[in-house]
Amino acid sequence: MGPGGARGVVVIGDTLLDIDVEGSVDRLCPDAPAPVLAVEGEHDRPGGAGLAAVLVAGRDVPVRLVTALQDDGPGQRLRRLLDGAVDVVAGPAEGGTVVKCRLRAGGRSMLRTDRGAARPEPGFAAGLDLDTALADAGAVLVSDYGRGVAADPDVRAALARVITRRVPVVWDPHPRGADPVPGATVVTPNLAEARGAAGGAPVPGSGVPAALELAARLLTRWEARSVAVTLGRSGAVVRHRHGACSAAPAPVVQESDPCGAGDHFAGGVAAALARGETVDDAVAEAVAGTADFIALGGGATVRREGARWTQPRGAGAAPRPAGTGLDAAGANPERVRAGGGTVVAAGGSFDVLHTGHTDTLAAARALGDCLLVLVNSDESVRRRAGPGGPVVPLAERVAALAALECVDAVAVFDADDPRRVLDVLRPDLWVKGGDHDPAELPETPLVRSWGGEVVAVPYRPARTTVSAPVRHPAGARARTRQQGAPQQATPQPRAPKPRTRRRPSP
Numbered sequence: 001m002g003p004g005g006a007r008g009v010v011v012i013g014d015t016l017l018d019i020d021v022e023g024s025v026d027r028l029c030p031d032a033p034a035p036v037l038a039v040e041g042e043h044d045r046p047g048g049a050g051l052a053a054v055l056v057a058g059r060d061v062p063v064r065l066v067t068a069l070q071d072d073g074p075g076q077r078l079r080r081l082l083d084g085a086v087d088v089v090a091g092p093a094e095g096g097t098v099v100k101c102r103l104r105a106g107g108r109s110m111l112r113t114d115r116g117a118a119r120p121e122p123g124f125a126a127g128l129d130l131d132t133a134l135a136d137a138g139a140v141l142v143s144d145y146g147r148g149v150a151a152d153p154d155v156r157a158a159l160a161r162v163i164t165r166r167v168p169v170v171w172d173p174h175p176r177g178a179d180p181v182p183g184a185t186v187v188t189p190n191l192a193e194a195r196g197a198a199g200g201a202p203v204p205g206s207g208v209p210a211a212l213e214l215a216a217r218l219l220t221r222w223e224a225r226s227v228a229v230t231l232g233r234s235g236a237v238v239r240h241r242h243g244a245c246s247a248a249p250a251p252v253v254q255e256s257d258p259c260g261a262g263d264h265f266a267g268g269v270a271a272a273l274a275r276g277e278t279v280d281d282a283v284a285e286a287v288a289g290t291a292d293f294i295a296l297g298g299g300a301t302v303r304r305e306g307a308r309w310t311q312p313r314g315a316g317a318a319p320r321p322a323g324t325g326l327d328a329a330g331a332n333p334e335r336v337r338a339g340g341g342t343v344v345a346a347g348g349s350f351d352v353l354h355t356g357h358t359d360t361l362a363a364a365r366a367l368g369d370c371l372l373v374l375v376n377s378d379e380s381v382r383r384r385a386g387p388g389g390p391v392v393p394l395a396e397r398v399a400a401l402a403a404l405e406c407v408d409a410v411a412v413f414d415a416d417d418p419r420r421v422l423d424v425l426r427p428d429l430w431v432k433g434g435d436h437d438p439a440e441l442p443e444t445p446l447v448r449s450w451g452g453e454v455v456a457v458p459y460r461p462a463r464t465t466v467s468a469p470v471r472h473p474a475g476a477r478a479r480t481r482q483q484g485a486p487q488q489a490t491p492q493p494r495a496p497k498p499r500t501r502r503r504p505s506p
Helices: 049-057 073-082 130-134 153-164 191-198 208-222 261-274 279-295 325-338 355-365 378-385 394-402 419-425 444-449
Strands: 008-013 015-028 035-048 063-069 087-094 099-105 108-115 137-143 169-172 226-230 236-240 245-248 303-305 308-310 343-348 370-376 409-413 429-433 453-457
Touching: 008 049, 008 261, 015 049, 015 063, 015 073, 035 049, 035 073, 035 099, 035 303, 049 063, 049 073, 049 137, 049 261, 049 308, 063 073, 063 130, 073 087, 130 153, 137 153, 137 261, 153 169, 169 261, 191 208, 191 226, 208 226, 208 236, 226 261, 226 279, 236 279, 245 279, 261 279, 325 343, 325 370, 325 409, 343 355, 343 419, 355 370, 355 429, 355 453, 370 378, 370 394, 370 419, 394 409, 409 419, 419 444, 444 453
Parallel strands: 008 063, 008 137, 015 099, 063 087, 137 169, 343 370, 343 429, 370 409, 429 453
Antiparallel strands: 015 035, 099 108, 226 236, 236 245, 303 308
């Protein structure tokens, strides 16, 4: 399938055409209370099994798509979108290619229109050499959108033969679709789909215990080897036929557009299984990958670059950050500015986070509609503080900042100052504590060059480690106060409590 015979993923399912019409709204119709969308652009992409296929291929995994396509106008458009990105094996369809069109403004969907009722022609797969198409598969993903491909007898017989050969089969079910072929490696319903398919007495709750109970019922009904129930912002749980269970929590992200999250998740599981990962590890990896996918804007940001469909990632000259990352931080300004908001950024080492830091960050967030925090890398701190710093390593500093209610994203810079990252993010306001003079900051001219401004907010001194990092001889970390700072016992206001953020919906 791939170069040198690399084993990739075969995706089987119903392929649709997705269209996003983007624009802005600033008035209502004169004859009805309906918003007027001033169209600014239109983007189309493969949908359904087609989206799952191109997202897997975007990971540099060889992909073959087995589907049904109609030779109408939208169908021809869909073929062009797939051409060169994946290997397509298609039988005939009838009823009109399904087109799902979203009308969007400010990064949000206002309305969706659906047209077309395409289904595979009876016996569509009889003329396809399915055994050959599946012969070199490292894993198979059935992306069922309820249109009939996964229900075709020839397709199901070919899948049964694949299962007999112990090739991993991931089945992403649909409420109107066929039951999985018995013996599937893992079936991936979301919680609502699991409830609808499980039958029996209602299962109360929406958390892990309820999902595991539903999974137990589905293992019996579907005769699957494992069931992974996705729980949106709570990640996913897995129950195996032999009784073992696992959970994969979802990383904290800002959710903007969950469109395509389920396809990304199922494709991620299949790609990991094709590499030889276990089901538990594949699910955990897919949950984390889907969180990144949503943090970058979800399906609305998927674009074709050459032969690959992927999400554009910021300027290549910028340093690649750790933690939530520059990509996640870069998604915020576009979203906020689209809604007419103000982008605020603040920065520092934040070594041993204290109330002076949190007060400054809370004040900065109050100045706008999102707060991006730029953090010195460990090496950058050492150049400023000496070889003993930082007291708290980078990963922990990033995690602590990301948990604050006032912080929307965290990015890291490795230089002595944050100008390179600022030039990528271009905030409207660059905020520093009142112990800094904006006129003396090297980044001030840069921020002002795009019309931004540098402002200082009141700063209450507390602990700092930049000027005097101290470590115990045994290597234990120690928190120190700035040399010469008075040791006062005055009451300290509480830091902002960690925010409960929305998590992705795989």
